[in-house]
Amino acid sequence: xxxxxxxxxxxxxxxxxxxxxxxxxxxxxxxxxxxxxxxxxxxxx
Amino acid sequence: xxxxxxxxxxxxxxxxxxxxxxxxxxxxxxxxxxxxxxxxxxxxxxxxxxxxxxxxxxxxxxxxxxxxxxxxxxxxxxxxxxxxxxxxxxxxxxxxxxxxxxxxxxxxxxxxxxxxxxxxxxxxxxxxxxxxxxxxxxxxxxxxxxxxxxxxxxxxxxxxxxxxxxxxxxxxxxxxxxxxxxxxxxxxxxxxxxxxxxxxxxxxxxxxxxxxxxxxxxxxxxxxxxxxxxxxxxxxxxxxxxxxxxxxxxxxxxxxxxxxxxxxxxxxxxxxxxxxxxxxxxxxxxxxxxxxxxxxxxxxxxxxxxxxxxxxxxxxxxxxxxxxxxx
Numbered sequence: 069x070x071x072x073x074x075x076x077x078x079x080x081x082x083x084x085x086x087x088x089x090x091x092x093x094x095x096x097x098x099x100x101x102x103x104x105x106x107x108x109x110x111x112x113x
Numbered sequence: 114x115x116x117x118x119x120x121x122x123x124x125x126x127x128x129x130x131x132x133x134x135x136x137x138x139x140x141x142x143x144x145x146x147x148x149x150x151x152x153x154x155x156x157x158x159x160x161x162x163x164x165x166x167x168x169x170x171x172x173x174x175x176x177x178x179x180x181x182x183x184x185x186x187x188x189x190x191x192x193x194x195x196x197x198x199x200x201x202x203x204x205x206x207x208x209x210x211x212x213x214x215x216x217x218x219x220x221x222x223x224x225x226x227x228x229x230x231x232x233x234x235x236x237x238x239x240x241x242x243x244x245x246x247x248x249x250x251x252x253x254x255x256x257x258x259x260x261x262x263x264x265x266x267x268x269x270x271x272x273x274x275x276x277x278x279x280x281x282x283x284x285x286x287x288x289x290x291x292x293x294x295x296x297x298x299x300x301x302x303x304x305x306x307x308x309x310x311x312x313x314x315x316x317x318x319x320x321x322x323x324x325x326x327x328x329x330x331x332x333x334x335x336x337x338x339x340x341x342x343x344x345x346x347x348x349x350x351x352x353x354x355x356x357x358x359x360x361x362x363x364x365x366x367x368x369x370x371x372x373x374x375x376x377x378x379x380x381x382x383x384x385x386x387x388x389x390x391x392x393x394x395x396x397x398x399x400x401x402x403x404x405x406x407x408x409x410x411x412x413x414x415x416x417x418x419x420x421x422x423x424x425x426x427x428x429x430x431x432x433x434x435x436x437x438x439x440x
Binding site for chain 1: 303304380381421424425428433434435436437438439440
């Protein structure tokens, strides 16, 4: 019984941790340098 | 005598498409059909005398049919139009509909007509940006598309459904099914959107990009979503979709080789998705009736058009692309 309780508690904690990571984390790093430039004039010739 | 165009659907995208077409003096008449008569009447009244309301869309009544209806009616209308030997421009964005429209390829070739599939924001402008980026590379290895934002109510419903649908990744020359909401990636869109977490979803871009880039190894498409979007994706929409979405964005990353060196080109765009989709669909229609598209069959814009002059025309209409320069 105790083993079952521990297993359920472990699964519960893992679920909570996974949910927090899934919802709060981000999936990458921002660009380090540079930026966006509109295509115009010579770019479209 | 100029060409005539039938626009099916007078919603956020259809109305913009009709407006784009009516601005072209070489288009003799634009027939507008919509199940919502009140909306159709309002759109026709705003477009002027060359816009004609029709109760039932008859594909034989025009030279080209633009289909901007919700996904359910698109395939039947396209089939009727192709059977009648009429060109078709569809703004479909659901995987199922896009696949069925692409399946019209053989019949479209046989009847010498064009079926422009997914000629909207994404797919549509996304395919065009991929083709334009690819022009600077010798070989294309990977294409990754991210989309942010929605257009009208039908687009918002499709966005909601896409977040619970299976994603399709093209990897090592085969389709891989991916769980919806997986594969989180922080994508940076042109300003003012900036960074947004994007996830795998049921998106049709890959279905049109893979045949247009033979030999490509990886193609993925992701959708920007908020925590609430993801939490509620499996539920019916909790709120009625807005009439018009806010500003949206596209980011298309193409990786390949230039000579012996590996290179990555990132293009993007920001606009209200319905406005951009209507402009892209309208311009595609104008190019087809103007004889500027030699392609026959069914395919996406990456297979249909020459990207540079098309982007130039789009830029004149206010839809502008951007390039990311940096690391």
